Amino acid sequence: MHDGSISRRAALLGIGLASAWAASPVRALLRSADTRTAPAFVEALIARMTIAEKAGQLSLMSAAWGGGNAAALNPPSGSDFPQQIEDAVAGRLTGVFNGNGARMALAMQTAVMERSRLKIPLLFAADVIHGHRTVFPMPVAEAATFEPAIAEATARIAAFEAAGAGIDWTFAPMVDVSRDQRWGRAAEGAGEDVLLNRLFAAARVRGFQGNDLASPDTMMACPKHLVAYGAAEAGLDYNSVDLSERTLREVYLPPFEAAYAAGAMSTMASFNEIAGIPSTANDWLLTTVLREEFGFAGIVVSDYTSDEELVAHGFAADRREAAKLALLAGVDLSMQSNLYTSYLPDLVASGEVPMAVVDRSVRRILTVKAMLGLFEDPFRRISVAREAQRSRLPRNLAVAREAARKSIVLLENRDNLLPLAKTGRIALIGPFAGSKADCNGPQCVYADNADAVDLATGVRAAIGERASVTVTPGTGIEDALPGGIDAAVAAANAADVVVLAIGEGTAMAGEAQSRTDIRIPEPQQALAEAVAATGTPIVVVLKNGRAMALHGAVRDAQAILVTWFLGSETGHAIADILFGDHAPSGRLPVSFPYESGQQPYYYDRKATGRPAPVSTERPSYRTYWRTVPNAALWPFGHGLTYGKVAYSAPSIPATMGWNGSVEVAATVTNTGRRSCEELVQLYIRDRAASVTQPVRKLKAFRKVWLAPGAREIVRFTLRRDDLLFRGRTLEATVEPGDFDVWIAPSAQDEGAYGVFRLEPA
Template sequence: MTDITISRRAALMGAGAIVAWASSPARALLAEADPQALPARIEAIVQRMTLEEKAGQLQLNAAAWSGGIATGLNPPSNGPSFEGQVADAVAGKLTGVFNGNGAEMARRMQDAVMRQSRLKIPLIFAADVIHGHRTIFPVPVAEAASFDPDLAMRTARMAAYEAAAAGIDWTFFPMVDIARDQRWGRTMEGAGEDPLLGQLFAAARVKGFQGRTLADADAVMACVKHFAAYGAAESGLDYNSVDLSERTLREVYLPPYKAGFDAGAMSGMASFNEINGIPSHGNPWLLRKVLRDEWRFPGFIVGDYTGDEEMIAAGFAKDGKDAARIALLAGVDMSMQSNLYAQHLPALVREGAVPQAVLDESVRRVLAVKHQLGLFDDPFRRIDTKRETARSRTKPALALSREAAQKAMVLLKNDGDLLPLAPSRRIALIGPFASGQHDLNGPWVVYGDNNQAIDLATGVKAAGARNVSVTPGSGVEEPLAGGIDAAVAAARAADVVVLAIGESETMSGEAQSRTAITVPAPQMALAEAVAATGKPIVVLLKNGRGLALEGAVKDAPAILVTWFLGSETGHAIADVLFGKVGPSGRLPLSFPHESGQEPYYYAHKATGRPAPDGPRQPYKAQWRTSPNAALYPFGHGLTYGKVSYAAPVVPATLPWDGRIEVAATVTNSGTRPCEELVQLYIRDRVASITRPVREMKAFRKVALAPGKSERVAFTLTREQLQFLGKDLQPTVEPGTFDVWIAPSAQADGVHGTFDLVRLGVRSGRS
């Protein structure tokens, strides 16, 4: 996908900019040093810099020239005009900007810096490219429902291809926070509740954005965020405190970050939350001991939007100067938006409050990454207005968006095989999301446009349905005058109702925590009224989190989770509704029975009084009105086939240094082909540290033609059974393990047991 016809000079305003860069002190210093000795080359530049220029290299701000969407995504600030921001960049007060207005803006800023600044250190341009640039893909949690990391790599690669053409060097993605409380609005940005799935998608997205090498003109540097454990915010409240044991932090929340860094991400972002009383922006244990000393991370850490300054309100820093000192010493290399580093670091160094060596080390990291991005070789390598247009919303990009949307949808329920529908049936599209260019792309889209996305009604009609009525029935969070009466009339005149309900874009995402994760009351009233007509109902859920389904929605014969699917929403939904493709997605998070179960996740502990299967018993770990289980568990999802599991093969023992193969036969006895997600779970029955009731260890997708079977096998080794022992070091103990090959975290599938043995001992603990 690399554009091999790029002309570097085509991006420049004229010969003056070329000459300015060619003769710049920074480029000259790089050229003088051994090309293989990157530290020495960077050091030569650092030694030339003033304290103010060094502080400027650690200051990143929102672009003064940005689009309306970008402006609305972050809290307002009284920043400079575009001309003022250019002047700051020329004066060495900025390392770069984010969420700017495309290649033309980047060209003007970079040209000014290359012509007029003292050292001519290139700017870096960043953006929130979360699930697409101009072509929008499903929100990340929806994409995770595909259980297809390769798909995530491909959508990230395409997003980078588009974004790099617009002058973007760096994206603030992937978000890899484990989300086990569905009240948290930012669930939609990650991969759900499971650490293994989180690790696989973190690595895939990093590799997709960064491509073969960061210096390629279609590569965009990834930023692993939010470090760390932001998804564990108390009560699912955004920006709230996190209180975790180090064991849970290391076993559940940290692995996806490490996977992203191990995949090559050269930047990370500190999280807004505190952990055990210490804000992440001021946590040297997290940012230095774990990240630098243990993981050997070589890149740089950027603060989140005014995250360093927010330590003042949190009661951790006295004032802005104190916050800047704390953040840099803790390991935040770059400050975002607060301007605290530019304002205070020079004085802090002169006063001895911050060692110059600490400042210089952060500057080296930033310059080294700019070098890896190829910016010292060509500051304009990603800035080309013609290429920006040519790469935007291409046919391959839109085809990939449609494929990703198809694979993201999850069929929760299909009583009586109501789906797929025949296009010849009389269909009543009802609900606030039945039609219209709104709420299609989803939250956290900076450059996409809902007006370019395909809505449901358009997609259904394009698929060949001719007898289709469209009735909103209600607003998202407010009733419509006469809406229910019109919807009931439409339902009565139809053979089947397709009820498009759920959350709007503004109900999910950052700062959109919910206390009740239910379908809003006006839409529930609509659903109840339509259900009373007795017509069969297919519910299409629009959501960015797991929902607690109630009443007529819960009781509908068919429920399809459609999330926020992006540019090709309507076409993709119609493909699944009418059976052009079968549903293949699975839930990457649990749907609870009630909101009050949150936080809920499948890999919970049994407790000393586990709730039994069967009739309710008193004094057990259960709620008064709900079981200690999900309504729809992690991994759940139906197909248009009829899949069964049989013939388990589980050897009796796993040798300490050996391996075993566990297997099951999966059969599609239905009349339609399907793609089944076969999942492997284990449980360590007795251990020195209590273990979850189940942990996913592997999964595999299997295509099954009607009437066909396939034997699906997984290999297990001792390493896959490890956990953190009493000393917080990886360990594994001999003993008995349960193993399931199943279609979800709560399904039985097929079950067996094996013993991990060492020196002939079949059970017990080491």
């Protein structure tokens, strides 16, 4: 393993190469062309390249000198960093990912600029999913803010930090719609709703890329995973997907379209197959849809060895055929498998892969490198000093705290237990009461868990000396602690209130962490039952990367906060809400079911021919389970405030002209004694259409701030385009008829309801 040192000679070379680069032949070619519209220098480079060098430009490898948690997330093929430098110099790779920051990048780029034949700059990529050194809430948590501007701001900061560490490209955002909460990667997306996913996909791309890809403060985004990875059967990661083209186009493709429209210049093919065709070899998906329909002009990268996995799928006979199928389908860049380097020279020599196809992908890679400013200055993002200067700045930690605070969802607050007084005796109980280890959550390559603010630290900082605080784990995350429950019961008996910090650990969410049962782990449930038996009031602080099926003492707690994985400022953000310094404003981007067996469950389902009402009634031969309603326990969009908001006085015109619009409105009133921020949501249903439509569909939302006793009329405008659906030919259409409208606090709440009719042309 490389020891992390960098020679003085290499550092000096890096400093001096900027001037040497200015006189290089490639730099001269660069000056002769507009790289964004007519990269003539790229064509000149391609003409000089051997087939081996071209294959190298299409090959991306994990860094032998990895950063932080990189090896655990994506194991490198080897740890021989000097050999990887030689591979780079020889033109056998286009770049590396999840490397060890600016020092590593400096050593590699210096060697390539000094010794390689063509001096094509390396590209440095990384999994910067929800922060670099400053960690923000998991993407599903940020979606709970219902504020895309928050996601844009945190992505902007992540790019600022990561670009300062030499990173040109992030493998984010994940824009997979997640409708089965057994799937661990639900934590990385924006939940179950298409509109919310579209808005957050575009926001994160804008945040990462800024207004100029060549800026040393930005990095290229990579919307992933194309496509329908979130629809894996049984919520089992990497599993097969079998969906209609209608569902692909209505649900799973729109967030990708939004990301590309926002300017994303790369995308990642998914692991899964769809209807028997793995995405990595799906030319209809990667060429017909992506290139021809969407007009995507960037690069397509395989997921980690997903091209090689065509063999395991039973789609390719061997690795050689896998390389051919992937490239011909439209995968420009092979990640980690080394297939292109190994087989493209022979495939071209045999005529099985045209040189023009290879050149096309090389052209795309080189053009993107030019757009990133790497031909202009290969060291534009590489600075050891700047890396330290940008890390965890106070102003960025403040944004992390705000984002975390706004991500928290208040599920229940019986008898107004919250907010808590900053006096008395508070017992923090549970495996997450005083632990830093699970604040950041999964998919963090570069963050140090020791830097995170745990719950106990946040609570103590908020209350000072005004109250006493005890911390008792009670149990491990998935294993009991000897004597743990007895200690927790004693702590609860001695307290005025219990803050019960339970849920999922980092290792239970994220990639390859599918669960058949999305309940609280048994040792923690046993802890909750024992603590509840003391009679001391309980606030459940739930740590989770997905929606969960809560039971018993957890479900019945007087107050429940969904706090997800909140990142660097976890403890401070939770304390802000617990003690009422800020009001809760988050809403669920995923439906919390009654039972795990309801999965996949999502609010915009179809009615079926035998719909069941949302009630405790069990009419015969209707669409319901024997033990629970066909509904969510806490639905999409749900979240309470410290105020009390009522919806009234719907104003919904009777008709909309074919080329007209309608303004729909409702009055929201805070009848409570505390100020609050309410998320007002607009849903519609097309009652009768030539293709059946969901029972509700989110069309818009707006946050309003309400002082005690204040009321506001919230207005939305609906136009015919808002009523479009894909008809029988999959083309966008709309038909005259009646539309239900709800202005409501959730997808299951009646709120302010009305009906209008779309008149024919």
